[in-house]
Amino acid sequence: MTEKKPALYIHIPFCRSKCPYCDFYSLPIAGQRVPEMMDALLWELGQYRLDAVQTLYIGGGSPSCLPDEHFLWLLGTLGKYTAASPEFTIEVNPGQVRLETLKIWRKYAVNRISIGAQSFRQPELDLLGRQYRVSQIQKEVRLAREAGFTNLSLDLIFAIPGSNLTSWRQNLETALTLPVQHISAYSLTYEHNTPLSHKRAQGELDPICEETDRAMYELTIDLLQKAGFVHYEISNFARPGCDCEHNLIYWNNLPYIGIGPAAGSWWQGRRKTNLPSVSDYLHAIQHHQFPPCETETPDPLQAACETAVLNLRKISGINLPQFKLQTGYDALQLFAAPIAKFQQSRLLALRNDHLALTPQALPIADTVLCEFSSL
Numbered sequence: 001m002t003e004k005k006p007a008l009y010i011h012i013p014f015c016r017s018k019c020p021y022c023d024f025y026s027l028p029i030a031g032q033r034v035p036e037m038m039d040a041l042l043w044e045l046g047q048y049r050l051d052a053v054q055t056l057y058i059g060g061g062s063p064s065c066l067p068d069e070h071f072l073w074l075l076g077t078l079g080k081y082t083a084a085s086p087e088f089t090i091e092v093n094p095g096q097v098r099l100e101t102l103k104i105w106r107k108y109a110v111n112r113i114s115i116g117a118q119s120f121r122q123p124e125l126d127l128l129g130r131q132y133r134v135s136q137i138q139k140e141v142r143l144a145r146e147a148g149f150t151n152l153s154l155d156l157i158f159a160i161p162g163s164n165l166t167s168w169r170q171n172l173e174t175a176l177t178l179p180v181q182h183i184s185a186y187s188l189t190y191e192h193n194t195p196l197s198h199k200r201a202q203g204e205l206d207p208i209c210e211e212t213d214r215a216m217y218e219l220t221i222d223l224l225q226k227a228g229f230v231h232y233e234i235s236n237f238a239r240p241g242c243d244c245e246h247n248l249i250y251w252n253n254l255p256y257i258g259i260g261p262a263a264g265s266w267w268q269g270r271r272k273t274n275l276p277s278v279s280d281y282l283h284a285i286q287h288h289q290f291p292p293c294e295t296e297t298p299d300p301l302q303a304a305c306e307t308a309v310l311n312l313r314k315i316s317g318i319n320l321p322q323f324k325l326q327t328g329y330d331a332l333q334l335f336a337a338p339i340a341k342f343q344q345s346r347l348l349a350l351r352n353d354h355l356a357l358t359p360q361a362l363p364i365a366d367t368v369l370c371e372f373s374s375l
Helices: 034-046 068-077 099-107 122-127 134-146 165-176 195-201 210-226 245-251 278-286 300-311 320-327 336-344 359-372
Strands: 007-012 055-060 087-092 112-118 152-158 182-187 230-233 236-238 256-259 264-267 270-274 293-296 348-351 354-357
Touching: 007 034, 007 245, 034 068, 034 256, 034 278, 055 245, 068 099, 087 245, 099 134, 112 134, 134 152, 152 165, 152 210, 165 210, 182 210, 210 230, 210 236, 210 359, 245 300, 256 270, 300 320, 300 359, 336 348, 336 359, 354 359
Parallel strands: 007 055, 007 256, 055 087, 087 112, 112 152, 152 182
Antiparallel strands: 182 236, 230 236, 256 264, 264 270, 270 293, 348 354
């Protein structure tokens, strides 16, 4: 794998409160050692001795829950990476950021905001444990635009218990009234050992059936494409030229470095994931040691399989010449058996040096991808 400037992800492991469906590692911020965490994140980043990065992304958790004085100090130290004006995204939860703060972020070269809207229906927000009103989503978009941001993204969730095709259409239509350039839409998943999964197991809520879930996804594609959004990844849609460059680095299986508890990296041929523990993370770094982590060094065949699976998430699929240049393998030969199988069932198509999922494959993409994951 040819090394390039990596993408940089910084994980803020705090949020105001833990949502019952969320499986990302984070803790409620109350009582946490925020200044020590900012110091620790920068210490870990400094060990990589990077001169430049492809993109920056600060996620969580909820970066917007951090006190301004601590977060702005962190942003100020990242200035060396923003000189070339790369895409620089911060995740925001509605109701957590003031106009003055957003204006300061612009001065620190932040140029993209990802807003965790999830739904424009209050009962759905309440079920998801989101502690804001629908009106605050719209206000957050307005404030971001007023602060000078022209690249805004919304996260939405469909197949929430109690929803139906009509209510999901209303969600999408409301999103389309807002001046956003990117929309991510995901089906609600019941992650293991989350409060929402426990409620489901106990029969306290009624999950959406697979048929309706699929219809909601197909409606998403139809409405967003008619509104001028390009469907460029299974769950992601963008105005032309507004694809998320940071996430494309993941889907192209190019180098990235993750900083913070639970953050993952793919760097210099090694995959590394920091263990999900704030206390262990801080303890290690305060003793000038790398945080505890799990590591793996994929062999060339494993790396090729990983690249194929990630590439197939893109609507454009695997760029066959680029795949061979990156991995050393001819994808049509390496994956001859699954390609033949899924071409026959019309779930894969070969077009102009690209191997891609067909539209009918998108709702059941995992069925196809799993057969490319190992050989």
